[in-house]
Amino acid sequence: MSRTNRWIIVGGGASGLAAAFFAKQRGLESVVIERDDTLGGRIGTVSLGNRSIDCGGKNIGKRYTLFREFAASLGTHPFEDFGLNSSQVIDGKVTTFEARSRWKTLRDVMRGVAGKDVLRFGHLVWRVKSNKDAGYLGSPLSRRLASRYDAQPASAYFSQEFCRRVLRPMSVRMNGAEPDEIYVGNLGSNVRMILDTYEQFEHGLGPVLRDFQQRYDVCLGTSVESLLVQNGRVCGVRVRSTAGKTSDLQGAGVIIATPAHAAAALTESVRPHLAAQLRTVAYYPVALIVAEYDRPVFTSSVRAFVFGSDEIVSNAGAYGLNDLNVVRYTFSGRTARQLLASTVGVEDLLTKAERALAKFVPLAPEWRRQFVARQFNPGLCAYAPHHGRFLDRVTQELGTLPGLHLTGDYMHGASIEACFRAAAACVDRLALQHEQPAPHDVGLLTATRTA
Numbered sequence: 001m002s003r004t005n006r007w008i009i010v011g012g013g014a015s016g017l018a019a020a021f022f023a024k025q026r027g028l029e030s031v032v033i034e035r036d037d038t039l040g041g042r043i044g045t046v047s048l049g050n051r052s053i054d055c056g057g058k059n060i061g062k063r064y065t066l067f068r069e070f071a072a073s074l075g076t077h078p079f080e081d082f083g084l085n086s087s088q089v090i091d092g093k094v095t096t097f098e099a100r101s102r103w104k105t106l107r108d109v110m111r112g113v114a115g116k117d118v119l120r121f122g123h124l125v126w127r128v129k130s131n132k133d134a135g136y137l138g139s140p141l142s143r144r145l146a147s148r149y150d151a152q153p154a155s156a157y158f159s160q161e162f163c164r165r166v167l168r169p170m171s172v173r174m175n176g177a178e179p180d181e182i183y184v185g186n187l188g189s190n191v192r193m194i195l196d197t198y199e200q201f202e203h204g205l206g207p208v209l210r211d212f213q214q215r216y217d218v219c220l221g222t223s224v225e226s227l228l229v230q231n232g233r234v235c236g237v238r239v240r241s242t243a244g245k246t247s248d249l250q251g252a253g254v255i256i257a258t259p260a261h262a263a264a265a266l267t268e269s270v271r272p273h274l275a276a277q278l279r280t281v282a283y284y285p286v287a288l289i290v291a292e293y294d295r296p297v298f299t300s301s302v303r304a305f306v307f308g309s310d311e312i313v314s315n316a317g318a319y320g321l322n323d324l325n326v327v328r329y330t331f332s333g334r335t336a337r338q339l340l341a342s343t344v345g346v347e348d349l350l351t352k353a354e355r356a357l358a359k360f361v362p363l364a365p366e367w368r369r370q371f372v373a374r375q376f377n378p379g380l381c382a383y384a385p386h387h388g389r390f391l392d393r394v395t396q397e398l399g400t401l402p403g404l405h406l407t408g409d410y411m412h413g414a415s416i417e418a419c420f421r422a423a424a425a426c427v428d429r430l431a432l433q434h435e436q437p438a439p440h441d442v443g444l445l446t447a448t449r450t451a
Contacts, residue, residue: 013041135192146185
């Protein structure tokens with residue numbers, strides 16, 4: 001492929017789509033390289049019969065300003081209300097967290113826990129509510145909390161009961177991690193989630209992804225094997241097609257928009273210290289099963305359940321307000337990952353999850369019509385302690401290699417909006433640097449990766 005002035009974006013997930021969007025806003029050309037045959041990554045879609053099902057990113061917060069601008073730029077994609085509804089059993093009673101009465105619900109959930117837990121968490125909620133930037137990783141609040149508390153995991157600063165009722169339902173859902181695997185300095189991003197109100201696309205994410213593919217330059221089924229470096233500057237990538245053919249794609253530079261472990265593999269040979277930093281970011285596996293039943297499983301008032309650490313399923317919920325017979329099961333957390341590492345089959349996994357849910361709602365195996373499953377490993381990002389220091393070290397390393405930029409879920413948070421925020425900052429930096437295209441002659445430095 002001949003040299004161009006376009007930016008090469010590695011990864012067609014949320015971060016890659018965001019990087020292409022913001023590059024276009026800056027008047028910069030780009031091409032998105034994705035190893036799979038479809039866009040989306042962890043927010044991609046799968047088929048359940050004749051229906052398209054969103055794997056992740058289905059719930060769109062009303063405060064997702066950047067993502068909503070992106071969706072609007074692709075055409076008309078109407079939203080419908082979904083809210084935030086999640087139940088758990090506390091002291092033998094089903095307690096439901098409902099967005100429309102979130103403060104009352106939080107009070108009910110925390111009734112009976114230690115006062116110091118309530119004060120500490122309440123202060124964090126207040127700080128995030130009063131400053132939207134505080135809900136993203138790397139913020140001044142995140143750094144201050146990390147400097148004071150990140151010597152130990154979050155479970156060391158909150159009681160066991162508070163971790164069970166409050167922290168774990170957030171951490172296993174967003175990070176795939178237990179309270180002893182997350183850190184106080186990173187909790188702002190979790191708190192931001194419960195302060196938002198959610199909608200979902202009427203027709204799912206599929207039409208959004210298809211419209212993106214029609215408007216942007218995308219190479220699917222193409223793996224990035226290495227970076228091209230000339231005169232100390234990254235100026236392209238070597239790619240391999242599904243047919244096994246390799247070629248060099250040159251451009252103005254490269255934006256790696258993948259999870260941290262994949263970015264580490266690509267940068268290993270050109271900046272080993274950068275790769276070492278990226279490998280400090282923790283990721284945990286997650287599996288998703290969406291099952292359709294011949295009758296409603298949930299009700300309009302109870303649409304989801306969060307399960308305890310002894311269950312393999314972390315949460316189960318109705319796919320939509322009008323899809324009470326379609327249940328989305330998520331398997332994350334320590335118990336789930338032990339089973340995911342075994343040879344248990346998908347249907348056995350689903351049967352175990354149905355038994356767990358049947359303790360709280362009417363559900364029988366014979367009601368099941370069909371199901372679809374997908375697993376990500378590594379899956380959900382749980383970050384690392386002192387995340388602000390990590391960001392500083394990554395920035396310092398990138399400053400020594402022109403033409404290379406990074407963005408991803410490990411930067412400012414795991415939500416779609418956090419990924420878009422990180423991509424916007426990434427594109428702003430490269431645009432301000434007025435980087436010039438690399439010379440035509442290229443030297444190859446390898447860094448193995450399947451992108």
